Amino acid sequence: MTGFPIEPVGSDLSVIRVEGRLNMVTAPHLRDTVAAAVKAGQSRLVLDLRETSFMDSSGLGALIGSLKATREAGGDLRIAGAGEQVLMVLQLSNMDRILKPYPNPETAFAD
């Protein structure tokens, strides 16, 4: 696998579906997927984490890098559908303040 599936939603928003483990093996794939999206002009992104079975600090680093990449391009990145283990890592690292978890992709940019 070299990237995660990305699906445009409307004219300026895309959803990236992060499946499986997000660790040092797959974190570079997420970074690459986000970088390609931003390069293509898609800088408002939702990471759909409903199928993410596990995330460690390498995965968290990729989330932070992706957030920075979108914001530097004038957009934003939000996360949705995180499971208990992902939420645990976000909370332990206090990154849930920066990466606020939304219940599902549909509401992540509702505000």
Add this chain to the structure above:
Amino acid sequence: MPTEYRSALLSPPDTVDSAHDFLVDVLDQRPDVTAAERMTIETIVSELITNVIQHNPDRTVRCDLLLRVEPDLFTIETTDTGQVALAESECAEMPGETAEHGRGLALINLLAAVEYVRVSDRNRWVLSVPRQREGGRERG
């Protein structure tokens, strides 16, 4: 049920997924391990093995992994042939919010009691996680 489960990794070609797959196989055989305990163990092991691999990018490293499951305690031990690891006390603090690296050992320290020693030419980590109790009663 067994008390101890062992695996050995050689990286490369093994990755952190090899250790994670081993854990999944073990924990699938342990219905007494709660979902919360499982999350903790998987996170600790992933961070530990990642740390070993990342700190030895230009060499093959062997890492022996032991998970001990006791009624009151989980113990995770790794012994690796990598270069000298940083003492846990040097990495116990979470980095700044925008940092993209450096949270692994800080996370481990939040989840377990950590001992690190350099024995001969090996790094040895011993992590202890007290088990949760239900209704104040021991399990197992």
